[in-house]
Amino acid sequence: MTTGEKLKQARKKKGWTQDELAKMVDIDISALGRLERDTAMLNIDLAVQLADLLDISLDYLARDKNLTAIKEETLPQKFTKQLQKLEQLSPSDVSHILAVLDAFVTKAQLQSIVK
Numbered sequence: 001m002t003t004g005e006k007l008k009q010a011r012k013k014k015g016w017t018q019d020e021l022a023k024m025v026d027i028d029i030s031a032l033g034r035l036e037r038d039t040a041m042l043n044i045d046l047a048v049q050l051a052d053l054l055d056i057s058l059d060y061l062a063r064d065k066n067l068t069a070i071k072e073e074t075l076p077q078k079f080t081k082q083l084q085k086l087e088q089l090s091p092s093d094v095s096h097i098l099a100v101l102d103a104f105v106t107k108a109q110l111q112s113i114v115k
Contacts, residue, residue: 004038006061010054010091011036025049057095 001009011021022032025046034040042050042061051058086094 002038003042003061004036006056006091007050007054008036010056013090014054021050021053024053056091059098060091060095 011018014021016024018032018036019029022029025032027046031040035042047058047061050056051061086097089097
C-alpha cells in the first residue's frame, strides 16, 4: 500500500473528508489530494502532524511493508497463520505489535553482547 493510500484509508477510517483534514493541518485541499494520489511528496513536519491526527505511526506511513510477503516456508505454520491475521488489525495495532517484536529482538541482541 502506498503512502497516499495509507493516508486516504486512515482519513476515511476517522470519517473525515479531505477538506476537514486539510483544514486541520492547514494545507490546501488540492495539496492533500495530491498526497493521497501519491503525486506529491510528504515533508516530515506534515507527516508528523498527519500521523498524530490519524492515529498512525510514521513508520507505518513511511514504510512499504507487506507482512504476508514473508516466505511462508521460513516460518513455523503457527506464525504464518498469525501474520495473516494481522491484516485485519488497525494500522495502529500493527504498529504496536511490531514495536513489541522489535523490543524482544533488541533485548536478545543486548543479552548476546553482555554474555
